[in-house]
Amino acid sequence: MNIAHAIHGLGLGGAQKVIASIVRGNQDAEVKYFVYACEDGVHHQEIAEAGATVRVIPRHLPKLDPIWAWRLGRTLRRDGIDLLHAHLFGDSLHGYLAGRWFADLPVVLTLHIGPEGWNGLQRRAYPWLLGNCQRAVACSSSVQQNVGKAFPQATRVMETVANGIEPPALRTPSPPRAAELRRSFGLDDGAVIFATVGRLSAQKGYGYLLSAFGQHCRRRPDTPARLVFLGEGELRQDLEQQASQEGIADRVVFAGFRDNIGELLQVIDVVVFSSLYEGLPIALLEAMAARRCLVVTDIPGNLDAVSHGREALVVPAASVEPLADAMQLATDDDTLRQRLGEAAGQRFIEGFTAQRMVQRYADLYRQVLAESTAGRS
Secondary structure: OEEEEEEEEOOOOHHHHHHHHHHHOOOOOOOEEEEEEEEOOOHHHHHHHHOOEEEEOOOOOOOOOHHHHHHHHHHHHHOOOOEEEEEOHHHHHHHHHHHHHHOOOOEEEEEOOOHHHOOHHHHHHHHHHHHHOOEEEEOOHHHHHHHHHHOHHHHHOEEEOOOOEOOOOOOOOOHHHHHHHHHHOOOOOOOEEEEEEOOOOHHHOHHHHHHHHHHHHHHOOOOOEEEEEEOOOOOHHHHHHHHHHOOOHHHEEEOOOOOOHHHHHOOOOEEEEOOOOOOOOHHHHHHHHOOOEEEEEOOHHHHOOOOEOOOEEEEOOOOOHHHHHHHHHHHHOHHHHHHHHHHHHHHHHHHOEHHHHHHHHHHHHHHHHHHHHHHHO
């Protein structure tokens, strides 16, 4: 059984990590994975080493490129693909055209975010895609619910497969290594370290986070605290400027992309997710797996994974004062940080491991292929 994944690029992103986990978790010698992208990126090597055949097929038109879809369809036929699994909007649109029109394959789509994050084109095109694909998968229950409310006809083909990641080997860094990691951020040993992980984009609500951290620092001017941004994106310059305007530039570290997030999280005290909307963030699952204390906004994607007072401190999205209050509470209470971190780790093990996700997708692929075969006979 040859399964193909279509993704717009192999750069940083949660969907790319999901694909890598699916490929890496394959235990069936009869299943072979192929990954097709129009842009190369940092996940190419990881996905290839996990066991997939990776092909980069450049796309020349940014929005809709029928020639690219035709080329992808031709490659699907050449590689003997049995089912195409597409991720994100552009990949779903081109993947559907390639899979159904040019290769006559069953197509599965994964929705990594709900209608609250869709633009005008996506709101027009997704109903058509959902009405024609063999199966649509929501990455969280809230995504399925929100899509179902907006487009009731989609419930015919939709189900939820929650995102998952591999449980990390939780090894606390030795004191010298921990000190080295802190120094790599320019941090003092005694500082309380807040961190956030993700693309520097408007979706993440980082403007509110900087304002809240600034308020926290002004409340406790003598308490050493630092905020580390782990990620890159188009808003970096704007965020750096805001940090200067808030008077906290010396307390904020823009660390960029790091490929050792699991290790870095072990020296972080509190991980903050200030997003305005999400599907089910992979970075949140990574922080849960690392048993970190979490402060998150009350958006559905976050609340699919954690609850207030049990695994995290939950605050209203697009807020400053409640977020600053939660950061202060986490700073002041070591016992609370440890309790929330342990509960988050247990919640991760119970519901969000890659093993569970991989098995659900494997069962889904077989079901869709069986339905497709029956429909042809």
